[in-house]
Amino acid sequence: MKKKILNSQFSILNSLLLFLAISLGFTSCGDDDDVKLPDITVSFSTDKMGIDPTAQSADVTLNLSRAASSAVEVKLNYTATEVSYETDFTTAPAPVGNEITVTIPAGQTSASVKVNKKEGLYDGTEKIVFAILSANNSVVLGDKKELTLSFGAIVSEGSSMTLQGRVGDVATANIVYVDFSQNTQKAVDRKSWTLGFYCGDKFRVFLNPAYKMAAAATSKTDINAVTVTDAASAPRLVAGMGAGLMIALENVDDLTGDINKTAFAEVAANAGDNKVYIIAFEDNNSKFEDYYKVKVTRKGDGYSVQYGKLGGGEIKTADVAKDAAYTMVALSFTDNTISTPEPQKWDIQWAYSTGLTTSGGEQVAYFMQDYVSLNTLDGTQAAEVVMPEPSGSLDEMGKAAHYAGYFNNYNASNLSGVSFSPARDLIGSNWRRTANMNGETLPLGVKAERFYLIKDSDGNVYKLRFIKAGIDKEGGVRGLPEIEYKIIK
Numbered sequence: 001m002k003k004k005i006l007n008s009q010f011s012i013l014n015s016l017l018l019f020l021a022i023s024l025g026f027t028s029c030g031d032d033d034d035v036k037l038p039d040i041t042v043s044f045s046t047d048k049m050g051i052d053p054t055a056q057s058a059d060v061t062l063n064l065s066r067a068a069s070s071a072v073e074v075k076l077n078y079t080a081t082e083v084s085y086e087t088d089f090t091t092a093p094a095p096v097g098n099e100i101t102v103t104i105p106a107g108q109t110s111a112s113v114k115v116n117k118k119e120g121l122y123d124g125t126e127k128i129v130f131a132i133l134s135a136n137n138s139v140v141l142g143d144k145k146e147l148t149l150s151f152g153a154i155v156s157e158g159s160s161m162t163l164q165g166r167v168g169d170v171a172t173a174n175i176v177y178v179d180f181s182q183n184t185q186k187a188v189d190r191k192s193w194t195l196g197f198y199c200g201d202k203f204r205v206f207l208n209p210a211y212k213m214a215a216a217a218t219s220k221t222d223i224n225a226v227t228v229t230d231a232a233s234a235p236r237l238v239a240g241m242g243a244g245l246m247i248a249l250e251n252v253d254d255l256t257g258d259i260n261k262t263a264f265a266e267v268a269a270n271a272g273d274n275k276v277y278i279i280a281f282e283d284n285n286s287k288f289e290d291y292y293k294v295k296v297t298r299k300g301d302g303y304s305v306q307y308g309k310l311g312g313g314e315i316k317t318a319d320v321a322k323d324a325a326y327t328m329v330a331l332s333f334t335d336n337t338i339s340t341p342e343p344q345k346w347d348i349q350w351a352y353s354t355g356l357t358t359s360g361g362e363q364v365a366y367f368m369q370d371y372v373s374l375n376t377l378d379g380t381q382a383a384e385v386v387m388p389e390p391s392g393s394l395d396e397m398g399k400a401a402h403y404a405g406y407f408n409n410y411n412a413s414n415l416s417g418v419s420f421s422p423a424r425d426l427i428g429s430n431w432r433r434t435a436n437m438n439g440e441t442l443p444l445g446v447k448a449e450r451f452y453l454i455k456d457s458d459g460n461v462y463k464l465r466f467i468k469a470g471i472d473k474e475g476g477v478r479g480l481p482e483i484e485y486k487i488i489k
């Protein structure tokens with residue numbers, strides 16, 4: 001009897017294995033075998049851009065629709081009108097004849113040609129037209145195959161962009177600055193600088209909001225007298241989870257952009273009145289010994305910065321001069337370098353950044369992805385438009401079409417009564433939804449029912465909507481948000 005039962009068990013097992021094998025065979029020979037990912041395309045980030053008269057360079061950016069597993073070489077040519085290479089401009093990479101080869105590294109989605117303008121007088125009629133000729137690795141040409149770069153400021157009628165915040169697998173790698181009127185974006189490694197120094201008529205110090213950073217003043221003015229003990233008694237500078245573990249708003253720069261409410265007090269004329277600060281940021285916040293101590297004083301019309309780790313070692317000194325062409329000049333503690341990461345002109349910034357949340361019943365600083373800030377210090381303002389819901393019963397596609405139509409038809413007559421705000425955080429994270437709260441079942445990703453009005457420092461008004469955020473099922477790639485904007489006349 002036992003033998004029969006055993007044979008029966010083997011028979012059932014063999015039948016199951018045969019069924020599984022047949023099922024797998026059918027699956028492997030079915031239609032799914034023919035399903036392929038869409039072609040990787042390469043395009044310029046826009047079709048028209050300009051070099052502002054005060055700027056000395058511009059980045060002509062190429063974007064892939066998604067990253068490739070190996071490097072992509074893209075060949076361009078250019079045609080110059082009223083300007084000539086070497087005499088009026090150069091490029092990096094340099095051309096061979098009138099052809100330029102740009103390499104987009106494996107795992108990345110963008111690379112740029114830097115056009116450097118020589119000193120001289122330009123009428124604004126000078127231009128360079130770049131055209132994509134070919135790309136290797138089976139990459140096909142996208143919809144923006146040609147770009148015109150004007151040697152003068154333009155006022156864009158509008159365009160669409162994919163912001164290049166992602167590098168490889170890191171969705172939060174870059175800060176991306178966008179200038180609507182010039183159709184330009186500039187992507188900068190978000191960890192490339194630590195502190196910024198204001199170039200205007202005040203002496204203010206900025207934290208890098210994209211570096212998960214906080215600062216607290218000590219009671220001491222001698223940097224050598226500040227030790228790990230001072231950090232232990234300082235306010236909490238590292239964000240955690242749960243009530244009481246977030247960072248107090250006084251330890252980050254004012255989220256609305258008020259220059260008089262930075263974490264650092266204004267740098268006093270008398271060096272002895274300036275306190276030593278303790279700062280922690282993403283790559284040095286695991287233990288007190290790795291925190292930095294910093295003292296900033298004035299030096300002429302600029303700044304002198306002393307900084308070093310709390311755990312001991314060399315105290316470095318850097319002199320930072322103001323540059324009137326920029327809002328701020330930045331210093332990196334990790335690389336000991338001075339740079340100007342922001343472009344001379346920009347309207348909005350997308351980044352992993354310092355935002356606002358509620359913890360334990362109080363408002364505190366919180367670090368989040370996809371945060372959009374205004375260039376408040378340069379005069380940029382904005383307003384949010386929440387569109388009326390469509391009447392009748394529509395599916396998500398129908399609602400999306402309704403909102404797109406409302407956006408497209410919004411014009412100058414609708415601006416009457418609009419109140420523009422100078423608050424840096426007016427957009428913030430309000431443009432997308434990453435989770436439903438309080439039992440809601442709303443779609444995740446871009447909030448299709450709203451768009452934004454952006455008034456730049458020249459008074460141009462653009463309507464801006466976000467198309468994809470790469471969240472949940474909406475499509476797109478996280479870290480490569482897609483936007484559309486149009487001027488309102």
